[in-house]
Amino acid sequence: MSAPESTLLQSWHLNARSWIEAIRAGTIESRHTVTDQAILLAVLGRQPERVLDLG
Numbered sequence: 275m276s277a278p279e280s281t282l283l284q285s286w287h288l289n290a291r292s293w294i295e296a297i298r299a300g301t302i303e304s305r306h307t308v309t310d311q312a313i314l315l316a317v318l319g320r321q322p323e324r325v326l327d328l329g
Contacts, residue, residue, distance in 0.1 A: 275283070296302050317325060 297305065300306065
C-alpha cells in the first residue's frame with residue numbers, strides 16, 4: 275500500500291466511529307438540507323427496480 279493510501283486508511287480508522295455516530299444521530303445539518311435529498315434524487319432519477327446500498 276502506498277503512503278497516501280496508508281495515511282487515508284489510518285485517517286478513516288481514526289474517524290469512522292465519530293462519523294457513523296454523527297450520521298445516526300442526525301447531527302450534520304448539511305445531510306438534512308442538501309446531501310440526503312441529492313442522493314435520493316440521483317438514485318430515483320435512474321428509476322431503479324432495485325437498489326443495493328453498500329455504504
